[in-house]
Amino acid sequence: MKKFTILGTEIQPGKGAQLSMNVAKLHTHTPVQVTVFVERALKDGPVLLLMAGMHGDEINGMEIIRRVIRKGWNKPNAGTIICIPVFNIFGYLNVMRELPDGRDLNRSFPGTKNGSLASQFAYHFMKEIAPHVDLVIDFHTGAAQRNNAPQIRCVMTDDTSMELARIFNPPFIVHSRYIAKSVREAMSKRGKKILLFEGGKTNSIEEEVVKEGLMGIQRVLEHLGMRSFKQDLDPEREPILIRNAKWLRAPNSGVFLSAVANGDEVSVGTILGIVSDPYGREERKIKSVSNGFVFCVNEAPLVNKGDALFHIGTTVEEAKKAGGKKVAESTESAD
16 A cells, blocks of 8 residues: 655554644744544545635534544545644634634635745645645635525536536535635645535534535545445435526615525526615615526625625526626635
8 A cells, every 4th residue: 555644644554643733823832733634544545635614713614524523434445534624723713714914814825834824824734735635625604694505616617526516416516716826726736626615604503504515525435435325325406507606786785684595596687685774764675687596695684885695696507598608706705
């Protein structure tokens, strides 16, 4: 078998280890360490990384990976599974999206050794973790008070990524090009495959979202030959493929009430919600400007003019009917 060494530790076949990646120090000079779980099978196979907590307030992904470890699913029959339940330790400790310097870790890749705190995090990941993995599943939620329907984001023109996304079988697969300085872009440049799972909202554990993540992981593990599961994992649905996406924004500031939910199919003219003043004098309806599906809803009761309220996705089939070739990019900041 091939030798497998990560973070200065050789992992023997059939063995596992709980390791630490040193990334920075607190003001007290106490080291801040990212906990990394590694489990290796007796049989060679792919190396899969399950990662969450890129943003410190995105708890759903952390809970998904916690349960994977708790259930022992991270112990493969073939290959190696690496789990990083909480990557952005600073954000997690402060229950906030960014690092203490206000930077978004997922806009700091590939990073530099002596750069900003976020850049150092990214640098250590790309140096010490990235070279060893074949496939990454990175777990996120919607930012602020935006609630995402469970979805996989990937580049639809990448056949391998699309195959893996279909195997994961989320309710939605959303076309999303690589965003500059994101971990997806950095890993892609290294020739690695990466899927981004979005589901739910910040500072929350939503059981349906967690369930979708766990089922997806099981399907991928079976597909890769890394584990087998007793329960039936055959999908009972076909994922909805979202090719184009458009945000609908608040027409004015006020009290926001939504009339639709994630997963709802809408058409041109469908009333999605209203924004009103707090005194009962004025209400403005928000109508869909396209046919498609709602896959993100802002749950804030009070909004400002221009706030993103609904993310409406047009399916591949609808895009073909319209004859459009240009892909509208998501403005969701979680990726």
